Amino acid sequence: MLKNRASWHKSCKDKISNEKVERLRKRKIEDSTEFISEKYIRASLLKSTVSNCIFCNEPAGLDGLHRASTFELDFNVRNYAIELQDTQLLAKLSVGDMVAIEAQYHKKCLSALYRRGQ
Numbered sequence: 001m002l003k004n005r006a007s008w009h010k011s012c013k014d015k016i017s018n019e020k021v022e023r024l025r026k027r028k029i030e031d032s033t034e035f036i037s038e039k040y041i042r043a044s045l046l047k048s049t050v051s052n053c054i055f056c057n058e059p060a061g062l063d064g065l066h067r068a069s070t071f072e073l074d075f076n077v078r079n080y081a082i083e084l085q086d087t088q089l090l091a092k093l094s095v096g097d098m099v100a101i102e103a104q105y106h107k108k109c110l111s112a113l114y115r116r117g118q
Contacts, residue, residue: 051065051104052104053065053104053105053106053109054068054089054092054098054103054104054105055089055105055106055109055110055112055113056106056109058106060104061106063106063107063108064106065104065105065106066104066105066106066107066110067102067103067104068098068099068102068103068104068105069099070099071097071099073098074093074097074098074099076114077089077093077098077110077113078090078093079117080113080114080116080117081093081113083117084113084116084117089113
């Protein structure tokens with residue numbers, strides 16, 4: 001640049017100084033290594049368990065899963081869980097009603113719960 005007698009405006013030189021370039025490099029490195037945590041909300045926590053049976057925690061399998069769609073089902077399951085003192089099931093139901101948490105179940109697991117409660 002000196003050989004060709006290059007020159008530049010002072011205002012242009014001030015915009016791009018070595019110090020600023022170094023700061024940008026450091027910031028870029030810090031940004032790329034910074035851990036960005038996902039905001040956890042109740043809905044995102046429930047999505048991981050939606051594909052498993054609420055009673056046995058097993059995936060759908062050959063029987064398939066049925067989605068809870070009535071409050072009567074929630075009421076009955078909750079009463080049986082209280083009667084049987086099933087703390088694991090009660091913990092799952094403490095988040096909300098079965099319809100709201102989009103609970104899914106095997107028919108045989110629901111029947112087994114009803115049989116145990118009789």
